[in-house]
Amino acid sequence: MRKRWRTIKKSLRQISSIIKTIFGMPDYDRYLQHWYQTHAKPGYFPMTEREYYIYALRERYEKGGVTRCC
Secondary structure: OHHHHHHHHHHHHHHHHHHHHHHOOOOHHHHHHHHHHHOOOOOOOOOOHHHHHHHHHHHHHOOOOOOOOO
16 A cells, blocks of 8 residues: 555655646755756855745746746
């Protein structure tokens, strides 16, 4: 039963990630996964969830460039 529950939770996280990507929403779980794989060093820590969302919103709306495909 626990294995099945873990599988369901993993599937829901993946679906959530896909939906966030489609709508252009920041995905903190994906950020953490990337950060730990490529940037992790002793003494350095990833942004908190709040810091990440603020950063993502600023990047999206205050950059000043075109943020659409066409």
